Amino acid sequence: MNTKLATILLLASASGLAACAKKAPDTLPPEPIQTIPTATPTSRPVTPGGPAVGTQAHFAQAVGSSTTIYFDTDRYNVDTQDAAALQAQAQYFARYPQITFTIEGHADERGTREYNIALGEKRANAAKAYLVSLGVDANRIAVVSYGKERPVALASNEAAWAQNRRAASVIIN
């Protein structure tokens, strides 16, 4: 598991650096990754007592903090850091093609309620489009926006708002 995770992280950071170096437009996705062999869930070694394949815990263990991407105020574009996280996600979902998941779009509290639902929808769809461009089947991805209704950071300051402007990929069992 450690080797695989390391590989994913290496791949992710490498492409992140590449995108950064050539000053490419933030939203331009790389070529779809098609070389990674898919594995059946049973073939994968599972840590005894660890989370089962198909659970959010397993997903989070595999990709770490890359389950969630973050946005600048009022923005919905996928930046280089987001791109790296989404590539990690894409590799995970390529490895487990039977898994379907939901991208939850969120906004910080410093926006009006209805606009923020529309903004969260836009963010979640930006993440979805990026994953689809990486080869994840669109039919596997549901999207829902919660606007500013479900914050994870509860303070009213810039740090909290930065955490709440997010698109989180969630495996719902």
Place this chain on the structure above:
Amino acid sequence: MKALIALLLAGTAVAPAAAQDLGAPQGAEAPVEVIDSSADEDVVIRITDEAAWSDIGIAIPAFATDRERATPANEAGTGALGREIARVITANLRNNGLFKPVGPDSLPQPAFSAMRAPAYGAWAGQGAEMLVQGYVTARDDGRLTVGCYLYDVELQQQLVKEGWVVAAADWRRAAHKCSDLIFARLTGESPFFDSRIAYIAETGPKDRRVKRLAVMDSDGANHRFLTLGSATALTPRYSPDYSKILYLSYVDGNPRIYVYDIGSGKQTLVTENRNPTIAPRWSPDGKSILFSMAVAGNTDIYRIAATGGTATKLTDTPGIDVGGSYSPDGTRIVFESDRSGSQQCYIMDADGTNQKRISFFGGRCATPEWSPRGDQIAFTRIAGDFNVAVMNTGGGGMRVLTKGWQDEAPTWAPNGRIIQFFRTEKNTGRSGIWQVDLTGQNERRLPTPVDASDPAWGPIRP
């Protein structure tokens, strides 16, 4: 007394079982009959200087009863009910900020026989300039008759009178109608007290907030939850005839607009579609519904007949176009869009043509709501903090009315004189409904049983 019987509202529905997330339906509303709408004089006093009027002394003693009788409206009988009615009227006029009424608990109680012949000398001695008297009697059919009289003490003249027959459960409506009669006569403004507010009741911690659809009278009384809270409910809007409420619910896991029928308790999707729908609005005649729908992340405004059918797309830009509020004549719509890079307010014709930005005063313009009078647009101004502001329909004359950290989503009183909005506290996320008048004065928080947001003020009740 010449009897003019006008059946204003026919309540018929029988409540079936609650649907989905919804709580108990509101049930039938009893009819209100106007039994005397004649006014003896034509004198209408118009406000030219509100400050001069704020000191007006209005005495509102307990309403009298012809004989003490039991009534479901008050377990102590019609006499005690008469005192309650006078208290409601006193609170209405005081909270409006234009008057300083003195209520029944500090005034002598006139006899039933004095209703039409007030003791002017005695009231003048109390310092009263205006006198509100009234009566309440129980009818044999269980309903109540409530009479309301306004007298000018100095001129020793009756200014206006009216009476209503109401179901016992609707006794507060008679108090609100009497308040409206007095308010309209003394200010020359249109009435607004006999109206209701739909809103979102909020409980729980900031990250697990329970948001329920709720309704109340304009003064916060007759509060009722309409949903149970298992699904997040947001942004309600009363239909112009009060028979339905449009609102957003996550009941199926996604944000979608439902039409909730108050009489039957049933709710239906505003449009059968897999895409999320948000920001519902009625047209003034109740025949059309505006909603916003996101397709692949791109949100535009659509119109659909209230009876269903095919939706018409009114905006078509790559940005977020959301909300929308009709002018009172139904010919134009003000809405918000970030097509220029940030939230700003735009106006278009009702068919979607002639889209034109109107907000150019710096900061952002969100949640625009057209005044029922037609000449003003209230909106959330975002310039650092969030504040409620108004502008004329061309975008000029912008005035900021509130000073909170986060004041959001204005809604107009039926007469266009008062604006309600919700204020969210920094850090705690707690919210409450507040109101302020068009001059920026008389700001106050409405008493709600729990935290509250998204107020939507309905029109004068039919």
